[in-house]
Structures are given as structure tokens and as C-alpha cells.
Amino acid sequence: MERPVTISEKQQELLEELELFQDWTERYEYVIGLGKKLAPMDPALQTEDRLIKGCQSQVWLESEVEDGKMNYLADSDSVITKGMIALFVRVLSGETPEDVLRADLSFIEKTGLKEHLAPTRANALNLMAAEMRKGALEATQASS
Numbered sequence: 001m002e003r004p005v006t007i008s009e010k011q012q013e014l015l016e017e018l019e020l021f022q023d024w025t026e027r028y029e030y031v032i033g034l035g036k037k038l039a040p041m042d043p044a045l046q047t048e049d050r051l052i053k054g055c056q057s058q059v060w061l062e063s064e065v066e067d068g069k070m071n072y073l074a075d076s077d078s079v080i081t082k083g084m085i086a087l088f089v090r091v092l093s094g095e096t097p098e099d100v101l102r103a104d105l106s107f108i109e110k111t112g113l114k115e116h117l118a119p120t121r122a123n124a125l126n127l128m129a130a131e132m133r134k135g136a137l138e139a140t141q142a143s144s
Contacts, residue, residue, distance in 0.1 A: 007099060010091045011107035024116050028080060031113065035082030038089060041075035052131050055124040057081040063135025065143070069094050070136055081121065084113070085128050092132055097143075100136035105129045 005013075021027045045062050052059040057078035064071050072089045076082035087108065092100050108114065108129070114122040 007091055007095055007103045008107075014087060014090065015107060015110055018111055027111075027113065028083075028116075031083035031087065032079045033083070034086040034090065035076070035079055035084075038074060038082065038086045041073045045073065046075060052124070052127050054127050055081065056118075056120040057124070059085055059124065059128065061085070061128070061131050061135070063132065063139065065097065065139045068096060070097055070100050070132075070139065072132060072135070081124060084121075084125055087111075088128055088132055092136075097136035097139040101133055101140070 018027055018030065021030055041060060041062065046058075046060045050060045050062055052061055055076075057076050059076045059081055060074060062073040064073075070092060072093045074082070074085040074089050076085060088105075091105075091107070092103065095103070108125050114125060117125075
């Protein structure tokens with residue numbers, strides 16, 4: 001049986017994929033493409049209580065635990081923001097709530113994307129990570 005891929009291995013894989021693109025425009029196109037591949041979020045879940053507060057765009061996040069692993073659904077009304085949340089969904093979905101809470105999410109800094117974003121969009125990355133951790137924290141509290 002194959003060993004599960006760790007959060008850091010998923011992060012490294014993403015960083016290596018992004019390194020294939022020399023040009024920032026190409027990197028953003030790739031990130032937008034990741035957003036387009038996100039599992040569709042039921043519009044009924046796009047409610048006020050699932051909105052990530054403080055983001056320039058509307059970003060909805062649903063966190064749930066399935067078989068002891070976090071499952072995240074996300075959507076945004078902005079293609080680049082949807083791509084950015086897709087990075088986190090890819091890295092954190094399928095992980096235990098405890099692993100999500102312990103995860104070092106500084107990989108987002110290593111992508112270099114923040115430097116090429118407006119400050120409000122760069123801050124949205126921190127807000128997304130915080131909301132995903134919050135979902136994991138709620139999951140650990142619910143199970144104890």
C-alpha cells in the first residue's frame with residue numbers, strides 16, 4: 001500500500017509545478033486553471049456565514065470532516081481568488097484536523113505570488129489559511 005502524501009510533499013509538488021513557469025502571467029494562468037478544476041460548490045452553500053470576511057472578492061468556504069479527514073469546498077466570484085483558494089484546498093483537503101492545525105503554510109510565500117498581488121489580495125491568502133485552520137479547530141473540538 002502506498003504511503004499517504006504529506007502536507008509538505010503536496011506543497012513541494014505545487015511549488016515545483018509553479019517553477020515550470022518563468023513568466024508571472026503563465027503562473028497566474030496556471031493558478032486560475034487550478035481554480036477552474038475545483039469541485040463545484042453548491043450555490044445553496046454560498047451563504048453569508050461561509051463568506052471569508054475581509055477578502056476583496058467574495059470567497060466561500062465550507063469545512064467538513066469525513067472519515068476523520070478534512071474536506072474543503074470553496075468558490076469565489078473572482079477567477080484569481082478561486083485559484084488561490086484552490087492551492088489551499090489541494091494541500092489541506094484529505095488531511096486530519098490536527099495535521100491542518102500543525103501545517104506550516106508558509107509555502108504560499110515561496111510561490112512568489114504574493115509579491116505580484118495587490119495588498120488586499122495578498123492579505124486574502126492569510127485570511128483563507130486562517131479560515132481553513134478555524135474549520136479544522138472546530139472539527140477537533142467537535143470530536144473531543
